[in-house]
Amino acid sequence: MxxxxxxxxxxxxxxxxxxxxxxxxxxxxxxxxxxxxxxxxxxxxxxxxxxxxxxxxxxxxxxxxxxxxxxxxxxxxxxxxxxxxxxxxxxxxxxxxxxxxxxxxxxxxxxxxxxxxxxxxxxxxxxxxxxxxxxxxxxxxxxxxxxxxxxxxxxxxxxxxxxxxxxxxxxxxxxxxxxxxxxxxxxxxxxxxxxxxxxxxxxxxxxxxxxxxxxxxxxxxxQKNSVMVHQISGLIFENTDVLVLTVVCGLKTVSVYSMYVMLFGMVGTAISTINSSVSFAMGQAYNTDKKYFSKLYNIFETYNMSLTFSLYCVANIFILPFLRLYTKGVSDVQYVDHLLPYLFIMTYLLSNGRSAAQRVIEYAGHFKLTQNRSIIESAINICVSLVCVFKFGIYGVLFGTIAALFYRTNDMILYSSHKLLKRSAKNTYFKWLLNFILFAVIMFVSNKLFDITMLNSYIMIIIYAAITGVVVVAAFFVMGSVIDKESYLYCRDFIVRKIKLKFDRQ
Incomplete structure (x- = not known):
């Protein structure tokens, strides 16, 4: 069921x-x-x-x-x-x-x-x-x-x-x-x-x-009060950028920021939707069968990372060609920026890639025990953003977000591995490293393959994005299966059993 x-x-x-x-x-x-x-x-x-x-x-x-x-x-x-x-x-x-x-x-x-x-x-x-x-x-x-x-x-x-x-x-x-x-x-x-x-x-x-x-x-x-501390920190963290830009840089800069958030956010929402589809099963397993949960956790960590890196990789390749067409004729502010996609991508990779660690902390109910860490994350974001925004503008608030995420993502990985799963975090960091390397390789190759003359219409962007998406997603998932063979075999056997059961019923 x-x-x-x-x-x-x-x-x-x-x-x-x-x-x-x-x-x-x-x-x-x-x-x-x-x-x-x-x-x-x-x-x-x-x-x-x-x-x-x-x-x-x-x-x-x-x-x-x-x-x-x-x-x-x-x-x-x-x-x-x-x-x-x-x-x-x-x-x-x-x-x-x-x-x-x-x-x-x-x-x-x-x-x-x-x-x-x-x-x-x-x-x-x-x-x-x-x-x-x-x-x-x-x-x-x-x-x-x-x-x-x-x-x-x-x-x-x-x-x-x-x-x-x-x-x-x-x-x-x-x-x-x-x-x-x-x-x-x-x-x-x-x-x-x-x-x-x-x-x-x-x-x-x-x-x-x-x-x-x-x-x-x-x-x-x-525990709602302890959860509230996390939510306060989370909301401050997630919305600091827009509020700082609103006050310091104005609504037009906010519009540029929101445009990138909208496009990259669509990818994030798709990933979140897939993750949430199995979250209820993982939550129930954690509270009733720890051994089964451990298998689910490994599978989730491996393939969530593969999904996150692959989809954001494809988004990063095609976002600027798309924005050139999308904002054509809009002259009140410049939307196309070659550095912004990489800064946004870094924030989304760090945020979505830690989903497995974050969920096990929530399932365990360790809200009070980790609330100070969440506060530190928000404090880093606010301090770095306020220091950098006056000199670097929109880049500055993203510097703050990246700094805070780098701290908290590592903290979540170490906490969930050592405190809750009682194991080393080496395998998790190994997965991160290989995914980053593959991401960099694909970006390097794509910059050589694609140029602006090829991606001069929505139809061409869609066609190339679809083809690239199939190749890139497959590459990340194959690599994930190779480095976590146990999870791959479990998923393969599970799918085979379900298909066989389906045919037996017919």
């Missing part, structure tokens, strides 16, 4: 990403062309500011995930109800505070950011964007967590794909007809309401045993 749900999560997740990428690429260009880079930068700044308000969630979601793995694996409905009851009460309280915070942010933001846009437009965008999250806290957030732990993320993914598709089509139509960004957010809020209604009805139909009126088990999610 877990394998089947994991497969569904991965397939539907990837399908969702393909659709999201196709639509997501169109909209930012329409915003830039029709409303200007300032509007695009404003949307990014507001989104980052709203992310900080998620600190009010206080780690409830992650603590609930960790608390539910065991009872869900054991199908213990009574314990699930007690945990969900506590989560529900916490989320309702958070929803009230979040709404007040959104109101406060909408009143302050127009005076903090220098913009030619109407203050009323800015206020409207903030309120409509914030209300979508208020709905999540009051109605659907707790249900999403339960479905994730049970491996039903594919249902949420399919729903998100439908909502994203129709809302994106709506945004395109509105932009082509001259609508402002406030109208775009109003339409998105409407789809958020419809999504909430569907999830609520799904839960009532398929989880009739769920009872949120039982006595809440606050102890089960007592």
């Amino acid at each position: 877990n394998a089947k749900r994991g497969f569904y999560n991965a397939i539907f997740g990837l399908l969702s990403q393909i659709i999201s990428i196709a639509l997501g690429i169109i909209i930012p260009r329409l915003v830039i062309v029709n409303l200007g880079s300032e509007s695009n930068g404003l949307l990014s700044s507001i989104n980052q500011a709203l992310v900080y308000l998620n600190l009010l969630e206080a780690g409830i979601g992650t603590a609930t995930l960790q608390a539910l793995y065991r009872p869900v694996a054991q199908k213990n409905h009574e314990d699930i109800n007690h945990v969900m009851s506590a989560t529900n009460l916490y989320y309702r309280k958070v929803g009230k505070y979040y709404f007040l915070a959104v109101c406060g942010l909408s009143a302050i933001f127009p005076f903090v950011v220098h913009s030619s846009l109407s203050p009323w437009i800015i206020v409207s965008v903030i309120m409509l964007s914030g209300l979508s999250q208020v709905i999540n806290f009051f109605f659907q957030g707790k249900y999403r967590i339960l479905m994730q732990v049970e491996g039903k993320s594919y249902i949420l993914t399919n729903l998100g794909t439908i909502v994203n598709t129709f809302s994106s089509i709506g945004k395109i139509i509105l932009l082509l007809n001259g609508a402002n960004i406030a109208v775009l957010q109003l339409m998105y809020f409407g789809f958020s309401v419809l999504q909430m209604i569907y999830i609520t009805r799904y839960i009532r139909k398929n989880y009739q045993w769920l009872d949120l009126s039982v006595k809440p088990d606050y102890e089960a999610i007592s």
